[in-house]
């Protein structure tokens with residue numbers, strides 16, 4: 783909450799992922815990077831308001847994302863790191879099972895990628911409509927993994943998206959894109975960095991993302 787008591791979700795997200803990146807970077811020397819589940823799942827929970835800002839058309843996406851993040855937050859009460867969580871799912875041979883922690887992590891990671899690509903597209907477009915940026919982001923991140931029905935629902939939802947100005951207003955951002963650029967930088971650098979480490983982790987655990 784900033785000094786004027788205004789909720790600014792984007793700033794909270796960038797701060798949380800910045801802290802995670804710092805903890806990752808402080809382990810540079812180590813062979814294996816430990817990614818703590820509690821701060822990671824908390825940072826992911828700070829992204830939920832972004833889905834909410836997309837309105838009723840994406841309620842199903844918000845509910846799916848929030849349910850999966852809640853599962854990771856709950857799991858973080860008994861399991862310390864992402865590695866331990868995934869290794870346990872492998873040992874229990876339930877990684878690909880619907881609702882497994884590792885499968886939920888993969889879906890949440892895609893949600894984060896969707897947000898990263900979406901803001902990238904928003905910054906790259908002069909247009910006040912979010913339809914193209916969101917369609918591009920969805921096409922890049924999610925569409926390859928979704929069936930016909932979900933793709934159709936998302937395509938229909940794209941017509942009910944708020945405008946860029948409305949989204950920034952909902953996020954209490956006054957559109958000074960340099961602030962957004964800063965946030966993007968965090969997303970770009972740190973999320974990508976975390977993602978690389980996660981990718982490395984998945985590879986170690988023989989799971990191709």
Ligand SMILES: CCCCCCCCCCCCC/C=C/[C@@H](O)[C@H](COP(=O)(O)O)NC(C)=O
Pocket residue numbers: 832833836840842843846880881885886889890892896897900916920924927932936
């Ligand atoms: C803030 C930016 C977001 C912009 C638009 C979001 C569009 C994202 C659409 C996601 C739709 C999710 C609907 C749920 C599908 C589930 O079947 C699927 C698989 O979940 P499962 O592993 O079977 O529980 N979940 C995901 C995230 O792909």
